[in-house]
Amino acid sequence: DGGITQSPKYLFRKEGQNVTLSCEQNLNHDAMYWYRQDPGQGLRLIYYSQIVNDFQKGDIAEGYSVSREKKESFPLTVTSAQKNPTAFYLCASQGQGGYEQYFGPGTRLTVT
Amino acid sequence: AQSVTQLDSQVPVFEEAPVELRCNYSSSVSVYLFWYVQYPNQGLQLLLKYLSGSTLVKGINGFEAEFNKSQTSFHLRKPSVHISDTAEYFCAVRAGGYNKLIFGAGTRLAVHP
Numbered sequence: 001d002g003g004i005t006q007s008p009k010y011l012f013r014k015e016g017q018n019v020t021l022s023c024e025q026n027l028n029h030d031a032m033y034w035y036r037q038d039p040g041q042g043l044r045l046i047y048y049s050q051i052v053n054d055f056q057k058g059d060i061a062e063g064y065s066v067s068r069e070k071k072e073s074f075p076l077t078v079t080s081a082q083k084n085p086t087a088f089y090l091c092a093s094q095g096q097g098g099y100e101q102y103f104g105p106g107t108r109l110t111v112t
Numbered sequence: 113a114q115s116v117t118q119l120d121s122q123v124p125v126f127e128e129a130p131v132e133l134r135c136n137y138s139s140s141v142s143v144y145l146f147w148y149v150q151y152p153n154q155g156l157q158l159l160l161k162y163l164s165g166s167t168l169v170k171g172i173n174g175f176e177a178e179f180n181k182s183q184t185s186f187h188l189r190k191p192s193v194h195i196s197d198t199a200e201y202f203c204a205v206r207a208g209g210y211n212k213l214i215f216g217a218g219t220r221l222a223v224h225p
Contacts, residue, residue: 004155031211040121042202042217043156050211058212090155099144099163099206101213103155 002027004104006091011109013085021076021107023091031094032074033101036060036087043090049074078109085111114139114207118216126224127195133188133219135203145186146204146213147177156202162186173197198223 004025013019025032031050035043045058049068063082068074078085088108092101119134137143144163148156160171167179177188186203203216 006155033212040217042215045212048212088153092156094211100146100158100161103148103157105155106153108153 004091004093004102006089006104006107008107009105011107013109013111015111016080017111018080019078019085019109019111021078021089021091021109023074023076023104025072025074025091025093025102025104027093027095027102028071029093029095029098029102030071031096032068033092033094034058034064034066034074034076035090035092037090037106038087046076046089078111085109114143114205114210114214116203116205116214116216118201118203118219120219121217122220122222124222124224125193128192130191131189131193131197131221133201133203133221135186135188135216137184137186137203137205139184139205139207141207144206145177145179146206147171147175147186147188148202148204149173150200150202150218152199159188159201193221193223195223195225197221 007022033048034046047066049055065077090106091104094101115138117136125131146161147159150156160169162169162179170176200218204213
């Protein structure tokens with residue numbers, strides 16, 4: 001089955017630790033995206049990548065970092081510089097010439 | 113810059129009643145419009161999209177939406193809802209030439225028996 005996988009589903013970390021969220025897609029899509037979701041605020045774009053080895057900051061990139069070494073993978077690192085990292089994180093992809101984005105199941109990160 | 117406003121944060125409705133979830137957008141260029149549904153602790157699933165052509169768009173699960181350019185709206189409707197439609201619904205806009213979606217804050221639809 002083609003789709004987007006995110007792992008793990010739930011992640012717990014202590015404050016001050018960096019943590020990396022995984023996102024993999026087998027849809028052969030060029031573009032990939034990371035969003036953060038907080039209650040009542042919809043989805044906010046963290047980073048996006050339209051091609052391998054290239055990525056751009058979204059609206060709330062501070063405290064986050066990404067890499068795009070392979071077409072199918074777009075991991076997100078939440079660094080200790082992110083002030084409020086507890087949130088639901090969603091990864092998405094979009095095919096070349098396509099208009100809609102396809103979403104993974106999400107990772108819920110809790111930092112205490 | 114584009115923006116999306118979902119006019120209702122919560123919409124309670126009884127089972128088998130009709131429902132309308134409202135979405136307004138602002139953009140100075142042509143747009144593509146989308147509605148997504150999110151069930152608890154899951155990702156987003158595309159319900160329907162407007163790219164061009166007919167302003168009435170039909171999607172999955174019996175939903176439909178109408179694009180109104182003069183009112184810059186893209187309201188989502190369903191003539192008869194089911195308990196299983198209880199979820200959060202997001203309206204999104206993509207401006208022509210840009211590869212990013214702008215999302216509204218979401219509308220929580222609660223269907224009661």
